[in-house]
Amino acid sequence: MTDTADTYVAAIDQGTTSSRCIVFDHSGAIVAVDQREHRQIFPKPGWVEHDATEIWSKVQAVVAGALARAGLHAGRLSALGITNQRETTVLWDRATGKPVHNAIVWQDTRTAALCGELGGADGQDRFRERTGLPLASYFSGPKVAWLLDQVPGLRRRAERGEIAFGTIDSWLIWNLTGGPDGGRHVTDVTNAGRTMLMNLDTLQWDPSVLSAMNVPEAVLPEIRSSAEVYGTAVGQLSGVPVASALGDQQAAVFGQACYDVGTAKNTYGTGSFLLLNTGNRPVPSKNGLLTTMGYKIGGEPPVYCLEGSIAITGALVQWFRDQLGIIRSADEIETLAASVDDNGGAYVVPAFSGLYAPYWRSDARGVVTGLTRYVTKAHLARAVLEATSWQTREVVDAMYQDSGVRITALKVDGGMTRNNLLMQHQADVLGVPVIRPRVPETTCLGAAYAAGLATGVWNDLDELRSHWRKDAEWTPAMEAPVRDREYRNWRRAVEKSFGWLEEDGV
Numbered sequence: 001m002t003d004t005a006d007t008y009v010a011a012i013d014q015g016t017t018s019s020r021c022i023v024f025d026h027s028g029a030i031v032a033v034d035q036r037e038h039r040q041i042f043p044k045p046g047w048v049e050h051d052a053t054e055i056w057s058k059v060q061a062v063v064a065g066a067l068a069r070a071g072l073h074a075g076r077l078s079a080l081g082i083t084n085q086r087e088t089t090v091l092w093d094r095a096t097g098k099p100v101h102n103a104i105v106w107q108d109t110r111t112a113a114l115c116g117e118l119g120g121a122d123g124q125d126r127f128r129e130r131t132g133l134p135l136a137s138y139f140s141g142p143k144v145a146w147l148l149d150q151v152p153g154l155r156r157r158a159e160r161g162e163i164a165f166g167t168i169d170s171w172l173i174w175n176l177t178g179g180p181d182g183g184r185h186v187t188d189v190t191n192a193g194r195t196m197l198m199n200l201d202t203l204q205w206d207p208s209v210l211s212a213m214n215v216p217e218a219v220l221p222e223i224r225s226s227a228e229v230y231g232t233a234v235g236q237l238s239g240v241p242v243a244s245a246l247g248d249q250q251a252a253v254f255g256q257a258c259y260d261v262g263t264a265k266n267t268y269g270t271g272s273f274l275l276l277n278t279g280n281r282p283v284p285s286k287n288g289l290l291t292t293m294g295y296k297i298g299g300e301p302p303v304y305c306l307e308g309s310i311a312i313t314g315a316l317v318q319w320f321r322d323q324l325g326i327i328r329s330a331d332e333i334e335t336l337a338a339s340v341d342d343n344g345g346a347y348v349v350p351a352f353s354g355l356y357a358p359y360w361r362s363d364a365r366g367v368v369t370g371l372t373r374y375v376t377k378a379h380l381a382r383a384v385l386e387a388t389s390w391q392t393r394e395v396v397d398a399m400y401q402d403s404g405v406r407i408t409a410l411k412v413d414g415g416m417t418r419n420n421l422l423m424q425h426q427a428d429v430l431g432v433p434v435i436r437p438r439v440p441e442t443t444c445l446g447a448a449y450a451a452g453l454a455t456g457v458w459n460d461l462d463e464l465r466s467h468w469r470k471d472a473e474w475t476p477a478m479e480a481p482v483r484d485r486e487y488r489n490w491r492r493a494v495e496k497s498f499g500w501l502e503e504d505g506v
Contacts, residue, residue: 007457008072010240011081011447012059014168015248016088016105016270019058021066022444023077026457028467030441031072034065041102046109046353049102052090055168056175064236074237080176081244081451083251083443084168086194089143091154091219092171094164097179101151103168104143107311109353111142112362118142118212124360127209132193132200132282132291134360138309140167140195145213158219165219167191169245176242177231184231187221188245189302193293198223200282200291203302225296226250227450244450246295248443249273253305254295255446256411256437257468259461264399264407266392267443268416271356272313274395275305278403287398288358297453297461306402308357308395312350312366313388314416319352320384326377334419337382344379345370347493348387355497358398365500369493388416389426390490396430409433413442420474428478429487438469 007026012019020035036058041049067074087106092099104110115135119126124134133139144165148155157163166174169191174183192198192205197215199206205220224230226246233240246254249267253275256265266274275294282291282304294303314330321327327336351364368380392410400406409432416422417436427434439445452458 006076008070008077009079009081009448009452009457010063010066010077011083011444011451012063012172013248013444013447014055014059014082014084014172016085016107019055019062020444021059021062022441022448023066023070023072024445024448028439028445028449030439032066032070033441034062034069036062044110048105048108050088050105052092052099052103052171055103056171059172060236074240077237077240078457079243079451079455080233080237080240081246081447082169082172082242083246083248083447084172084191086167086191086247086249087138087140087143088168089140089147089165090168090171091144091147091158091163091165094162095180097175100154100163101147104147106138107353108143109137109362111137111146114142114146127196127212129284130199130206130209131196132284133196134290135196136360137362138356141197141209141213141215144195144215144219148215159216161218163219164221166221167195169247170221173230173242173245176233176235176237178234185221186224186230188224188226189296190226190247190250190293191245192223194247200293200304203296225298227295227297227454229454241451241455243454244447246447246450249275249307250293250295250305251444251446251450252413252442253277253446254449255439255442255444256413257465258411259465262405262407263411265411265413265442268313268388268412268414270313270315272310272388272392272414274308274310274392274399276399276403276405276407278304278306278405280304283403285398285402287401288360289395289398289402290357295450297450306399308398310391310395311354311356312352313391314414315352316348316350316384316387317416319350320381326381331418333381333385334421336378337385338421340376340378340382342379343383343386344375345372346375346379346383347490348380348383349493349497350387351497354501355494357395359494361498363499363501364497367493367497369496370489385419385422386425388422389429390487392426393429393487407432409435411435411437413437413440423472423474424477427474427476429483431476431483433476434474435470436472438471440471
């Protein structure tokens with residue numbers, strides 16, 4: 001066991017819009033934070049890209065910034081953990097370290113037609129039994145296949161072993177540990193499990209899926225556990241063990257101490273992601289959820305989750321602010337929404353690029369329903385917030401139908417948890433307490449915890465459980481008949497969003 005008085009662990013959180021580095025002490029408290037945004041690139045409607053070289057540059061900058069703010073040099077760090085936006089896909093030249101194309105982001109929909117072709121007569125469920133995932137443009141495998149076919153000469157180079165594929169964790173680990181000069185080409189089970197190329201039972205790349213998608217094994221990283229030393233950093237972090245990788249939502253599960261079967265967390269960001277711990281065996285979903293990895297600590301058995309992925313929650317508030325101009329800052333929506341007692345009969349379904357769980361309807365588009373002249377901007381503000389609560393309720397219902405596990409509380413994190421009105425409504429529509437932790441940065445904290453477990457900073461999960469502290473709790477106050485009526489209205493509004501995108505894409 002390391003002497004705890006002077007023990008620090010850093011975590012890199014490479015997200016969809018920005019990169020952060022947070023330094024934690026042994027108690028799990030934040031010592032320093034640095035954060036920088038990167039560009040969002042939109043070449044065509046529905047296409048979303050990032051410059052992977054820019055991301056690596058920003059990551060280096062936030063690491064330096066966090067260490068400077070903490071007054072520490074790299075030698076004081078016991079370990080480094082990584083958490084990342086999932087599914088975003090990078091292909092790079094092993095010899096030069098340069099990406100061969102911009103990264104294709106998880107939100108990107110360019111592979112929708114390819115997914116339809118891959119599904120064939122089996123449809124979305126062709127690979128679900130092996131991978132836990134429906135065929136959707138969300139996942140990495142089809143993105144890799146698209147790049148190999150669309151970038152001239154790339155497939156031939158990939159088959160010769162000259163090209164490496166990775167989700168963002170792999171890209172960062174490779175660069176941190178040397179890049180073209182000995183960088184480790186690895187990923188962890190949580191990220192590999194989001195490619196639609198990993199077999200959920202064997203935790204290895206699935207040959208039949210690789211063959212079907214025409215992805216050569218030569219491009220793939222080695223799959224490792226979520227908490228082990230992958231290699232030693234070079235450069236500004238020279239000598240620091242790189243000791244964990246977790247997709248961002250799985251890292252939040254770990255940071256929220258959801259280590260027991262039946263514990264659940266929801267992270268409210270651009271979209272929202274609700275994960276339920278289902279234990280050491282994958283639970284197949286018949287209700288539109290994803291069967292996904294939770295985490296795997298070294299040589300211990302893997303832990304699986306059911307996940308409900310909601311595409312648009314916080315992004316709906318941004319749309320209300322930026323596209324409609326009704327509020328000037330995101331925080332203003334709570335005051336505006338609180339000025340009325342209810343939504344006035346209005347519902348907003350934010351299917352801006354289709355619906356994710358539990359529907360997986362790429363033909364859906366956003367709708368506002370129930371409008372009358374009585375409805376004001378305050379009612380709309382309330383409907384915008386309530387859309388997040390209702391989408392979460394749909395996911396929780398699907399989880400119960402799949403697993404038979406009824407959650408008794410929901411742990412929450414992410415920026416929207418500052419909105420007390422939303423959190424109260426969330427408790428009301430679920431009928432269970434909603435609990436926010438004292439350390440809200442649970443994604444980074446989870447990556448730090450996993451890295452610290454791998455390097456002896458912390459002993460075991462019981463020690464990590466003891467660090468978790470409640471900051472706030474909301475208990476249900478809505479009467480059941482009101483909740484049931486409002487939920488019926490929400491479901492009717494969702495049905496109005498179906499079928500807007502026709503087959504020719506307009």
